[in-house]
Amino acid sequence: MLQIRNLTKVYDSGVVALDDVSFDIPDGQFLAVIGLSGSGKSTLLRCINRLIEPTSGQILWDGVDLVSLSPEEMRRMRRKIGMIFQHFNLVNRSRVLTNVLAGRLGYLNPAFSLINHFPKEDIQKAILQLERVGIADKANVRADELSGGQQQRVGIARALMQDPSILLADEPVASLDPVLAHSIMKYLELINQEDKVTVICSLHFLDLVHRYSDYVVALNQGKLVFEGGPKKINDAKFKEIYGKDAERVG
């Protein structure tokens, strides 16, 4: 159970990206975060693993407040929180296998990173994860030689290497065409259902929200303006989330 309590983020520039946001995420939920561009979705996801330091508020995970952890304790905690990104964020010049193995770094003694050493089990595990997302044959290819959909699958494999309990996905399909978008979303669904991983996924398209998510939170200018099942987003709610002039597409 992840509980967000009064979470606020004010950037140095003065922008209030999150404004007193509170909601709960039960274990195993597939949560969709929606909202206009600039409404604070990325900020919310990055506050959960503290890539961005919240200004105030709490993030309780099974009762432990992530915000009050020391940097070293937070680093250990991050191992259980996988993350995938809109632009995949792979290390382009490294091999696919190395990119996937990087998901294991938190569990290893940093001294061994100096000599680029990974235990055999981790290498086997990495190949297994690549098989799972269907690109085991690309293990030794440079990451930037893959197509966008393949790169995102590498990103998923990297996150799976962490044995995560939570998976943060920041617009994972926004750079992909609709067909690929569904194939990536299906992997997330699989991870959610088979591995019982809590998925927190920001999305732009409501059809994807309806198709994959159990629960939806909506942000507008940093404020929580809606939470509930995806079916509850009717036209009135939609205008509340996206503004009066918005039109539904798709």
Next chain:
Amino acid sequence: MQEKKPNVWKSVTLGVAVLLGVLVYAYGAEVTRVNLSELQSERRQESLVRVLRAIFRPDLIEYDQVLEPRVAPIYVPCPAGGLPGDMSVSQDGSHITVTPACGAPGDVVHVQGFNFAPNVEGPLRFVPGSDPENPVALGQLIANTDAQGNFSMDFTLPNRESEDVQYIRVTMRQNEGLPYFTQNARDTWDRIVETVFMALLATTIGTILAIPISFTAARNLMRPVRSPIASIALNILGWAAGIYLAYQLTLWIGDFTRSYVTVLPLALASAVLIPIIANLAIRWAIPVEDEVNPPLALRVTRGAVIFAVIVLGIYAFYALAGAMSSLGPQLAARFSGVAFLGNFLFRMGQILTLLVPTIAALLGGGALGGMLARIGQQATERLPNGAVKTMNLVLGGLVGAVIFGLLGSAAEWLYQIGNPVSTLWIPAAVGAAGGVLLALLTQPKDTLPVGTALYFVIRTILNALRSIEALVMAIVFVIAVGIGPFAGMMALALHTVVSLAKLYSEQVESIADGPMEAVQATGANRLQTIIYAVVPQIIPPYIAYTLYRWDINVRMSTIIGFVGGGGIGFLLQQNINLLNYRGASTQMVAIAIVVATLDYISSVVRERYT
């Protein structure tokens, strides 16, 4: 539409600007003494032509020569009683004739040569005195034979009057055998090899040192580095103590082992065996997995094992250095053909002996500093605010006193003031006050931006050093280590470090953040993030900049000899000073070839790896 009004002010400003420009350039021409008429003067043009001709005939190869001197008698002036009867020269084989056989000074006589080898040349001279083999000879002319081996030319008699017979002499020179390189060419070869290796060593050493420095000079890596006061203070104290302790320990081990390392089999055996033992011990002592709070007893044992491995390792390095130093000369004596390999071994051994304490000191500083910083960090996190505040006050004051005390001692060493109150106690007190003040003004658990502070310090030092030309650095090193390629190499290496560190760090600053963010999100620590997300991104620009620097170093090393830094510049300068332009030309050609070749090679490498 906007109406265009004539703007008086604008025109006036333009006029003034043009006037100012004219003044600036006029003054510039004055101070640089632009003088084209000097270029046109006959004297200048003559010497220019002479130098140019010499440059286009580099002093590269020569032949053994056979000399064929032939003389013909001549009287200056004509004897009053007419020419003596017997003036004939042998008409067999090669010979010369002079007509007429006498004349007043300044008269022109006709000299003809017959039956020489075809197409050879040699000086045509007037030999004063009555000895035809007199080495003193007058004139500038060169006689060239035609395809038949004959020549014919006019000769102006010099002002050397005598009643006795004198001679006109031609000394035909003929090349014999195969050409060989002149002494100048061989010297040039030696020096150009020296030059290339000077550049190579300087680039290698400079690159190795510049890489770690470049990370600390990159804003994006350093900005997130923040620590609480106690941690910073303990880190600095740890560095100071670690450097001192490790240095002393290493020297002590060195003294202790000195008598053993000269026993070659023992030294060799320990140089081989110790790494194996160390490897096994380290495998046990450093777990692959990242463990949370292992039991204290295990941690202490591991620490002890690692310490033992380090002591053994230092000994092994000394043993290796000793083995190399004693093996090298033996090899060099036994196999004279590859003596340089033996010498190299010896030299590496010596360098290793010198480097071990320094490297150990740095590692010791890093280890102790890191350890204490961690303790400070944890103490700050766990202790209550009041205790942390007290700790900050004490440690802040202590570290301030140490830093300023050290700075004061440095000033004492430089200026020899000889007054410990003003160079040690007052600075220490000021530093302590500063540290205490800092601790008072900050909240107990606040973190300070040490990374940013370090970034500014390092950037400032780099910028300051970078503005000093390598040639100037070479002068300093010539004073420090004496004239020769070593001084030049050190100067180039230092300049390489500062300029590459700057260029590299700019590359680090321009990498994509995404991969760093992603690797950090997996729970990797800072070191791992740098190795897996930063390093792969910077490899291509690092290679490109290293090659670029290698080009510069080759170019620089060709002139660093001008200030005594070794390499081909020394020879070039010598020949220019001796007005030996043909010799200097050889060096210039060599420089051109080397620079062009290396430029080409580096462009090929750059294309392949980036």
